[in-house]
Amino acid sequence: MRDLIEIHLTSRTHFGLLRYTCKHLRQLLPLHRPEQLSEAIDQLLENVVEHAYEKLENMDVTVRFTITPRQLQIDVEDSGLPFDFTPFMSEAVDHTTQHEKGFYRIYDLVDRFWFTMLENRGKRFSVIQAFEHNYDIRTGKTSTALPDKETILQRLDVRRFDESDAEGIAQLIYKNYHYTYYKSQFYDPVKIRQLNQDREVVSIVAVYGVRVVGHFALVLSRHAEIAEIAIAAVDPEFKKMGIMTRMFDTIIATARAMHLNAIYGEALMLHPYSQRANLSHGMCETAIVLGEVPSQTEIERQIKASLRSGAMISFLVFDTHKRYCLPPQRYAGQIEAAYRCAKVENSASRPANPNRQLLSHHLNPYINVGFIIIExxxxxxxxxxxxxxxxxxxxxxxxxxxxxxxxxxxxxxxAMLNRRHFFYSGVFFSYYHNEDYLRLQRKNSRFVDEEQLVCYSQHARAMLEYIQADEARVAPAGAEVQ
Incomplete structure (x- = not known):
């Protein structure tokens, strides 16, 4: 359940109404940092007005307050001049310096802050301020039904999947993605049980009492001794408590116990949080896969993709034995950098050449993409x-x-693939036959986003720029590259 307040601003004279609303919500809601809410909104509005509108008479700003039981989200939307927010989304913000105003100041004032392009409707800045206690939207009363973070973590049970967990997992996916998550099997408790029974998936759950409040899974590959870490979700009421970190540690320990060669994560490039989590657990960014995330994907009904978005691929390689590598001259620098990051060294010993089919393929009809394997x-x-x-x-x-x-x-x-407009994506370790592969990619659709992809690290930003330059290099003469 949620409540919604929306204010449409066409003049500075209406800012008083907005400040009154902020004051009312500060008094009403059990905000984590209430004294900083008004300053954050003032800073955000001043920036929007200053940078989006050359003439104030053209101002057209909508401010939306969304109240849920655990947090207040404030969205500020405008149809003014475009703005490049990417410099403010890379790396961690330096909180050792006191910022007096601007976007860095807003980062200091709120729990979360991010930016979204709205295609032909302008742009949106969003901030979140957490609650100290649960808030009952129907009665307007606060509740301390949830204990403090330390107590919850002490009582939290992070463990392997039990069949009774399936319904709770499906509900978690719904709470986080509504009905837009492209791994649609995870809306169905029966399929969740079957996937775990068949060992296609190894689910890890976080349980508080009898309630499933978190899920993370190893999706085992059919082609090699590796797994994707995926289907990560935490109940919105239990976010910002360290539950994902606990599950991540358990996922890594489980993968090691299963003697997997590597695990990899596909972080949706709609926001920086999954990328940051992967890096904080020692993973190495090795590829960007454009267009893998279907359009209309939605996270917590707040972050949406109107075009096909991308995924940042990060690997944690357990089997770091030396291996013979034949990198193509065109991409040798990028490939060698990926090997260094993964702590995998080259070997001079050439392996026996296996007798494999030169060309094979498989499709993923759920997300309308295809894979060509070249041996x-x-x-x-x-x-x-x-x-x-x-x-x-x-x-x-x-x-x-x-x-x-x-x-x-x-x-x-x-060269053959470049002539057919395939361009660089990255390196995938132990991906087929427990061997490493270079991935190139090709667009078959105009509706693939490259402009609004979020890169958390400077390394990721540099990799995206390299990929876009390579795409431009192989593009047909006269073709426009996004």
Whole structure:
């Protein structure tokens, strides 16, 4: 349940009404830092008015207050001049310096602060201020039904999945994504049980009392001894308590106990939080996969994607044995940097060349993408037929995964794919046959976002810029690259 207050501003004279609303909410709600709320909104509005509107008579700003049992979210939307917010979303904000005004000051004042482009409707700045206690929207009363953070963490049970947890997991996914999550099996308790029974998924849950308040899973690969870490969700009432960190530690320990070669995460580039969590647990950013996240994906009904968005790929490699690598000259610098980050060294010992099919493929119909696996120098005609098949099957993105250990003609393979407008994505460790692969990617859709992708680290930003430059290099003559 939530409550909504919306104020439409076309003049500075209405700012008094807004300040009155903030004062009323400060008195009404059990805010974590009530004294800082008004200052944050003042700072945000002043920035919007100053930078979005050259003439105040054109001002068109909507301020929306969304009240839930655990937090107040304030969205400030305007249809004014565009603004590049990306410098304020990279790396951690330096809180050792006292910021007096501007966006960095807002970071100091609130619990969360982020920016969203609204395509043809302008832009949105959002802040969140947490509550000290639960707030009952129907009665307007506060409740201390939830103990303090320390007590909750002491009583929290983080463990492997039990069949009785399935319904709670499905409800968590709904609370976080409504019905927009592309791994749609996780809305169905029966499928959640079956996936765990079949060992396709190893779920970790955080349970408080009898209530499932967190979920994280290892999605086991069918192609190698690795797993994706995915389907992460925490009950909105229990956020900012360290529950995700506890589950993350358990996920890593579980993967090690299962003797997996590596785990990897696909962090949605709609916000920086998953990327930050992956980095804080020692993972290494090795690839950006454009267009993998379907359009209309929505997080907590607050962050939405109107175009296909991207995923930041991070690996934690457990099996760091030396391995023979044949990087193509075109991408050698990027590949070598990924190996150094993953702490994997090169070996001079060449492995035996396996007898594998040169070209194979598989599709993911849930998100309309296709994968081409390349184990040797393919025939031009066979490669074109496979790419045409991807078009026929309505794949909006096509990813080509190239073996990095056995293809002497790998430079020629890369040139073939570049001529067909495939460009760099990154390195995937132990991805098929427990071997490493270079991924290139190709767009089959115009509706792939590259402008609003959020990069948390400077390394990620540099990688995205490299990918965009490579895309421009291989684009058809006269074609516009987003």
């Amino acid at each position: 040797g120098l393919p025939d031009d005609e066979a490669l074109d037929e496979l790419i045409d098949l991807m078009h026929t099957d309505h794949c909006e993105m096509v990813y080509a995964d190239i073996n990095l250990h056995h293809i002497e003609e790998i430079d020629e393979v890369v």
